[in-house]
Amino acid sequence: MSHPGDGSAPGRTPAWRYAIGMFGTSIPINMIKGSTILFYVDILGLDVRAYGVVMVVYAVIDAVDNPLLGHLSDRTRSRFGRRRPWLLAGAPMLAACMVAFFSAPDSLDGMGLVLWFAVFAILCEAFDSMLNANYGALLPELYPRERDRAVANSLRQGFQLVALVISLAVTPVLTTSVFGTEESTQGFQTTAIIYGAIALVVIVFMALGARERPRYSTRERPKLLPSVWSIVRNPMFWTVGLTGACYGVAMALVLSGIQLYVRYSLGLPVGNALYLQGIVILISAGGLVVWTRVVARRGALWAWRLAFAVLAAGFAALFLATGLVTAIAAGVLVGAGWSGMLATNDLIVARVLDADAARNGEHREGLFLSAFGFFGRLNGIVTGLALTSLGVFFGYNSGDDPGADPGFAFRVYLCVYPFVLTAIGAVAARFVSVPIETPPEASEPAGPPPQAPTGGPPTDGADEPAAEAPR
Template sequence: MSRPDQADLPGRTPAWRYAIGMFGTSIPINMIKGSMILYYVDILGLDVRAYGAVMVIYAIIDALDNPLLGHLSDRTRTRYGRRRPWLLVGAPMLAACMIAFFSAPASLEGVGLLVWFAVFAILCEAFDSMLNANYGALLPELYPRERDRAVANGLRQGFQLVALVISLALTPLLTTQVFGTEETTQGFQITAIIYGAVALAVIVFMALGARERPRYSTRERPRLLPSVWSIVSNRLFWTVGLTGSCYGGAMALVLAGIQLYVRYSLGLPVVNALYLQAVVILFSVAGLAVWTRVVARHGALRAWRLSFAVLAVSFAALFFATDLVTALAAGVLVGAGWSGMLATNDLIVARVLDADAARNGEHREGLFLSAFGFFGRLNGIVTGLALTSLGVFFGYNSGDDPGADPGLAFRVYLCAYPFVLAAIGAVAARIISVPAEPPPEAAQTAEPPAEPVEDPR
């Protein structure tokens, strides 16, 4: 029989079981982000300007509801913990909304199609936020030491990349070849049902095995407005959050546009996106082991800075690709830079959470990560405005009205815009300060240093 305090011991939850949850959370949202333009704009004919407007509105709504979801999680007190109940509720709701998102009735058009798209896009993102705020909050709680976090984070990012192979690289094959065609929508619905069932099973398995730390939830429940003010007045929240959003925005553009980049810029059938995505993801998986060793030797901050630079260079190489072979070569660089960001970005954020817990004496990972999610929600605005700009500058409005040069349009969308964002992030990462890694017990103390100490690594 286990001791009562065993659940509070570090490493009680096996890293692989926590990490596999990333597989389940990644499959639905990445199918949505990777196929929504192809499904709604290019196949169903939704006007790109209406799409862009919805993306801006939904990003604003999602940015507002994220802190509320995280705060509710921090205040939750049940015998099952703070995070697990939300994971068990959010998983089936996300699966159901994803299936509905890719099941738009054939009779819908115009305003009806726009409303269907807007409602289920917002619901999918809301339930995805619910899942990720709670799942992400478990990382610093379950693994207080940065070395342990690096291992758990490396494993979960590996599972995420496996999910991406399925939800991004394999999806074009399933939707346009196995279950449907490039001109029909049936394949999207069948694929969404399969992915939803898999995601639900994996998230439930992970949530039931997570062992939360009782002492994290026995203190006084944090209040919303004072907590929000404490976070938004924290300099680290803005500097780290905005810098990380450069990476997030760049990859959001890539994930949303890669299928149309293959179709228009490379002049190939959409199914060839499978090969480009597979190369990027497979080299990202291989790179995780390398970047985890770099973190162990040189620290998360130095590795984070280097990753930004590699990512920016990779987008420049992708811009000049002229066929599948040269695109695959550039994809190797994209995978190298992406894996570095996957291995390091969450570790930098976790340091900020540690510093906040030390400063305020409260563990508010749910609210803090949801507040950081505000910057991630800017991705919706970025992708919406970037896509709208293609109509302004290149005349691409939809699959029915692609303009004179859709190839250049999606070369700019997929390569030039991400390069600018990654380059800005690389410069910012070099000049901002990040808290040094604290010892695990530091997160339990209420008296922090007056200012965060710059990490020399």
């Protein structure tokens, strides 16, 4: 007999086995995001202006191919399901591209270095998008009820935080002390090989155990243009997507700049990023239990709004830090806010997916999540522009040309920019409404697609708890 929240009902994927997939998908991309600037800009000498241009081009390409990959996943029909073939194909490709990304020859410079960086950055993001569109699409399918979904989501975010400890906090030690030095690149290549192998094994293990729902795959295959048009006409796509992007871009800035914040703003060896990142991640992991309970009592929307405010306060505190101890103290607040966003953001998106399936009679989670990924593509553009701005305003162009005050430059990059973004998100979240929890039977329409009601689906407004469906 199954119990609510355990995800282990007959024919269902146990929550822990689905969740562990997040460990595999997080290690490669977070090593890339966390070490790219240090590896290419500070060590190899890539000019920040070239970095900014590449990131804008890469974001545009990814914005185009991401919905296409999601749509192809929705249309896939095989005895292995819709999502598993893409997961099994994408895992080895991402691992291989990550190793190549961190294998740039030391002799490369100028345009050769730019091209190497551009090609493998785009390929890594493309295969990461393939994996995450399919992995994320499984969450609302495997766990229709919000309570079950919240448990599975908290477990997978916990695995993501474990991956972050490894791929972010431990990586600087491995790359600059264990396998290499602060001025060499060999340590990055060795670390990438190890992480790639781990990610491949974990993703394959998760994918082979995912039990997709056959009735989702037997429906008429959705068409691309009508589906895209339907999504972009949905107001919730824009309100939830843009508000969530404020959080996503802010964390992208933090992940890409933390090592140089430690080096320049705190005046410490890069290896000390282990302690700052470690405390943020540990607080985030512990906070998932608390935030999951808050979601159960007050609802996902209320908790989402609160988490935004806490995260913004954390960035304000981090700006005032003058040493490792005060930075760690501020990191506790950042970790608490980040934990809340991890526990709630995907639940808000999943409600939008439920409402779309109930209204249109088609399960197109892959395309919808990929469309939401469009806002994630803003991460690359904004981080590229933000890093370029350091050269314009503060004179930081590369490790060879750091300008007069790189410490203040990276304090602005890591604290001021994220604070502004999350403060905007906290205000915007107060005006966002999302559908109430959709009953599981409503998310699996058995008949023809129903006519969309003129008034739209019921939504949670400012008084979220009163609008929650009975549990």
